[in-house]
Amino acid sequence: MSAVETVAAPPVAPRLLGGLRQDGRPVGVAAHLERYGPLPLELRSEELRERIAAAGLTGRGGAGFPTATKLESVRGGRTRPVVVANGTEGEPPSGKDKVLLAYSPHLVIDGAVLAARAVGAKQVVIATSSTVNAAVEAALRERRLERGIRVRAVVVPDRFVAGEETALVQFLNGGPALPTFTPPRPYERGVGGAPTLVLNVETLAQLALIARFGAAWFRAAGTPDEPGTALVTVSGAVREPGVYEIELGSSFAGLLEQAGADRQAQAYLVGGYFGTWLTAAEGARAALSNASLGRFGAALGARAIIVLPADACGVVETARIAAYLSEQSAGQCGPCVHGLAAIVDSLEQLVQAKKRTADVPLLQRRLGQIAGRGACRHPDGAAVLVASALRVFAGEVDRHVHGRRCTGNGRPALAIR
Amino acid sequence: MSDFVLRVNPILCDAHGLCAELLPERIELDEWGYPIIDDTPMPRALEAHARRAVAACPVLALRLERRVAARR
Numbered sequence: 001m002s003a004v005e006t007v008a009a010p011p012v013a014p015r016l017l018g019g020l021r022q023d024g025r026p027v028g029v030a031a032h033l034e035r036y037g038p039l040p041l042e043l044r045s046e047e048l049r050e051r052i053a054a055a056g057l058t059g060r061g062g063a064g065f066p067t068a069t070k071l072e073s074v075r076g077g078r079t080r081p082v083v084v085a086n087g088t089e090g091e092p093p094s095g096k097d098k099v100l101l102a103y104s105p106h107l108v109i110d111g112a113v114l115a116a117r118a119v120g121a122k123q124v125v126i127a128t129s130s131t132v133n134a135a136v137e138a139a140l141r142e143r144r145l146e147r148g149i150r151v152r153a154v155v156v157p158d159r160f161v162a163g164e165e166t167a168l169v170q171f172l173n174g175g176p177a178l179p180t181f182t183p184p185r186p187y188e189r190g191v192g193g194a195p196t197l198v199l200n201v202e203t204l205a206q207l208a209l210i211a212r213f214g215a216a217w218f219r220a221a222g223t224p225d226e227p228g229t230a231l232v233t234v235s236g237a238v239r240e241p242g243v244y245e246i247e248l249g250s251s252f253a254g255l256l257e258q259a260g261a262d263r264q265a266q267a268y269l270v271g272g273y274f275g276t277w278l279t280a281a282e283g284a285r286a287a288l289s290n291a292s293l294g295r296f297g298a299a300l301g302a303r304a305i306i307v308l309p310a311d312a313c314g315v316v317e318t319a320r321i322a323a324y325l326s327e328q329s330a331g332q333c334g335p336c337v338h339g340l341a342a343i344v345d346s347l348e349q350l351v352q353a354k355k356r357t358a359d360v361p362l363l364q365r366r367l368g369q370i371a372g373r374g375a376c377r378h379p380d381g382a383a384v385l386v387a388s389a390l391r392v393f394a395g396e397v398d399r400h401v402h403g404r405r406c407t408g409n410g411r412p413a414l415a416i417r
Numbered sequence: 418m419s420d421f422v423l424r425v426n427p428i429l430c431d432a433h434g435l436c437a438e439l440l441p442e443r444i445e446l447d448e449w450g451y452p453i454i455d456d457t458p459m460p461r462a463l464e465a466h467a468r469r470a471v472a473a474c475p476v477l478a479l480r481l482e483r484r485v486a487a488r489r
Contacts, residue, residue: 181426333427338449369447375428 007037009213012221013229014245016205020103026135029142032106039110040211041117041147048118052207054215056227061086061163061200062272062302064290067207073187074119074195081119082191084172085112085126087136087201088156088163091272092324092417093304096231097201099243101132104205105139109151111204114211116149119197124151126201127168129158160273160328164376165198167330178330179376202231223249226289230300236269236307236414237262252286256307264310266407267392271301273321274381277314277392297388306414313408314393315400318386319347320416325382335373340382342366347386350400351410358401364390418458421481423467425452429478436479439470458484 010018019035021027027035043051053068074081085108089097100108112124128136136153143151154172156162162177169190171177190196199207206228210218219227226248232255235241239260246255256265268283269275276298278286286292290299308314326340346363367387370379390397399406423443425436432450442463443455459467459481471479 181428334430334432334449334451335427335447338451339447342448366448369453373427373451373453375426 007035009217010036010209013247015209015221015229016100016104016107016202016231017243017245024103026102026139027104027106029106029139032104036107036110036209037212039113039146039208041113043114043117043211045118045120048114048211051210051215052118055210055218056215056225057203057206057210057218058226059200060202060206060230060303062274064300067199067203070187070197070199071115071118074121074197077195079194080123081121081195081197083112083116083119083121083124084165084168084186084191084196084198085109085124085201085204086163086165086168086198087126087128087132088168089129090158090160090163091302091304092160093233093235093272093306094302095233096243096303098129098132100201100205100231101126101128102135105136106143107205107208108201109136109139109143110208110211111199111201111206112151113146113149114208115197115199115204117147121197122149123191124149125172125191126151126153127156127163127172128153130155160325161330161376161378164378166376168198169196178332179374179378181375221247223289223291225291230288230303232288232300232303232305234259234261234305234307236305237265237309238307246288249287249289249292252283252288255288255305256283259307261307262309265307266310266312267308267314269304269306269308269385270298272304273302273325274377274384275299275301275304276384276388277308277318279392297391309413311407312413313351313396313406313410314389315347315396315406316351316408316410316412317414317416318389318393319344319351320412320414322347322382322386324417325378325385329378330376333374333379335370336379339366339370339373339379343370343382343386350397351406360390360397360401419461419464420484421459421464421467422456422484423454423459423471424456424480424482425454426478426480427451429476431476431478433475435473435475436470439473440466443467444470452479 057067059065087097133155164179166180169186186196222228282296326344329336350358367383437444437446
């Protein structure tokens with residue numbers, strides 16, 4: 001015990017990815033403990049919660065909700081809460097959660113066990129995808145039962161909406177992995193009817209480090225309002241696509257440089273498929289924080305960034321992503337099923353505008369009509385993406401409307417899905 | 418203002434459209450026939466009409482909910 005207590009806190013960054021092996025195999029339990037030290041199971045539940053609140057940790061899954069508030073929301077009921085570590089990552093351009101689960105599964109399991117301690121849960125489910133489940137199962141076999149907290153891994157179907165928290169809960173309860181009408185929200189009634197704390201796996205990995213090294217250490221990275229580091233996935237026109245650990249508030253240009261992004265890139269999709277396009281000029285000025293991105297109408301969202309090369313057409317690429325999102329609708333809500341199909345249809349009219357049938361005002365009207373009208377936010381996210389494309393690629397839209405040749409000459413550039 | 422707001426369960430809703438006929442003051446239909454609901458607090462004068470629209474929904478998708486303080 002005493003030997004491992006002298007473990008030095010990880011540097012400002014990287015914290016989560018710094019200790020990964022070079023051979024692509026997961027970090028085993030011994031190496032994990034050597035790097036980060038033992039799980040601080042001696043911390044009482046309120047000490048843990050205080051530490052997380054003082055650290056200002058927010059959800060790393062997309063919504064960015066304060067983790068401390070989430071912890072409080074499942075406490076105080078008569079039923080013991082359940083903890084779900086959400087590692088489903090159905091968002092195709094995102095790979096960060098898979099990287100964590102495949103290469104550093106113990107950090108996530110640590111976080112899940114500590115979150116269970118913080119809320120008095122005895123049952124933890126790690127929701128994984130098919131590609132990384134074996135690594136998680138192997139890691140679980142390396143561990144003993146910690147404070148009577150049972151941890152199991154469950155593979156969730158590989159589809160975009162399966163990771164939405166009500167979909168996840170319905171699946172874990174034996175139903176289809178599709179969103180449900182709320183209330184009840186999972187924190188009110190979730191897995192087995194118990195109040196359920198659903199946290200993204202990266203959030204849990206961060207939590208595991210906050211519990212060990214404290215709030216002040218956590219806040220040494222990031223900004224006062226958005227402390228810590230975050231994992232982002234960069235793809236598209238970059239030399240080294242992959243998962244990067246950034247300090248919140250650091251420069252977007254710095255990340256692009258690190259990933260070897262095309263210097264002639266014309267735009268960036270920030271926040272994944274529900275994200276917002278930024279022009280190259282906006283990207284050059286932005287920092288990787290919601291405060292900074294918010295000035296351009298964007299947010300970190302799913303923390304996936306796609307670099308659009310200079311010779312591609314942003315409208316064509318957006319139409320392709322919208323078609324994917326429409327196809328990935330759970331198919332339950334009319335405004336999503338019909339609305340997304342109609343938006344895709346409008347976009348297709350636009351990109352094949354030789355016949356000049358494009359009707360941009362109709363598309364705008366449709367975009368304004370679907371937000372908030374599904375059981376989940378799937379239609380909202382798709383509308384955000386398309387609306388931002390109409391703004392950022394206004395020139396391209398114009399070329400399509402008038403049947404002129406677009407930058408991409410109609411050819412697809414990005415790997416969609 | 419009453420303490421009630423209208424809400425539709427979009428999973429249940431099948432675009433029958435009766436609600437918009439019975440309560441055009443608060444409900445219009447989109448181009449596919451699904452209701453777009455004014456979900457601001459309901460004027461008291463419309464409450465009885467709203468209850469009628471709720472009762473008329475063949476799939477029980479429409480509800481009149483008591484307003485709650487901001488949910489998480």
